Amino acid sequence: MSTTAADSYSISELAREFGITTRTIRFYEDKGLISPERRGQTRVYRPEDRVRLKLILRGKRLGFSLDESREIIDMYDPAGGNVEQLNRLLDRIDAKRQQLRQQQRDIEKMLAQLDDATARARAALKEQSD
DNA sequence: ATTCTCACA
DNA sequence: TGTGAGCA
Known part of the structure; x- marks a missing residue:
């Protein structure tokens, strides 16, 4: 070492x-x-x-943010099984998962809006040539 | 090489 | 959430 x-x-x-x-x-x-x-x-x-x-x-x-990490890490008890700490960690992971899913929905909405804008722009171009 | 502070994205 | 500069 x-x-x-x-x-x-x-x-x-x-x-x-x-x-x-x-x-x-x-x-x-x-x-x-x-x-x-x-x-x-x-x-x-x-x-x-x-x-x-x-x-x-x-x-x-x-x-996790540094605040979130600190909250979880500070709960660590060198003795004992850290039941509370682990439960807190599970809660945080769950919250993070929900947050990511919400972002996923938001991104899908934005992509749909871009598709829509593309379709409208193409339609407008087509009218020019007609 | 390390520390601290201030500014900046 | 970090980074860079300048100082001691």
Whole structure:
């Protein structure tokens, strides 16, 4: 393992590992999703910070906002089975699914309107040639 | 190389 | 939701 010391990571190590910029990691901290320790001025990330970062990225892939991800991640209880957290996650996924379906309906309506506009424009052109 | 702040999309 | 610049 390329660890610096007692299971800690630097911001650049995490950035490299997850394919994001150090800027992004500091941004997440600013939004309250991660709270690394400080050794003087520099941030020292522990394994649990690394896990949180991984969960943030996972939430992003699922289409969750940082606020949504934070709400879910903050419920994680290292002890216990995290029943409440998992139920919250299921609720959020359900809401996201409904949101996507609504967007899907909206897109279909817009496509239909474009079809309509196309038909009208073509009809108008045809009258020119007649 | 790291931190912070301000501006910007 | 991030990024870039300029500073210390």
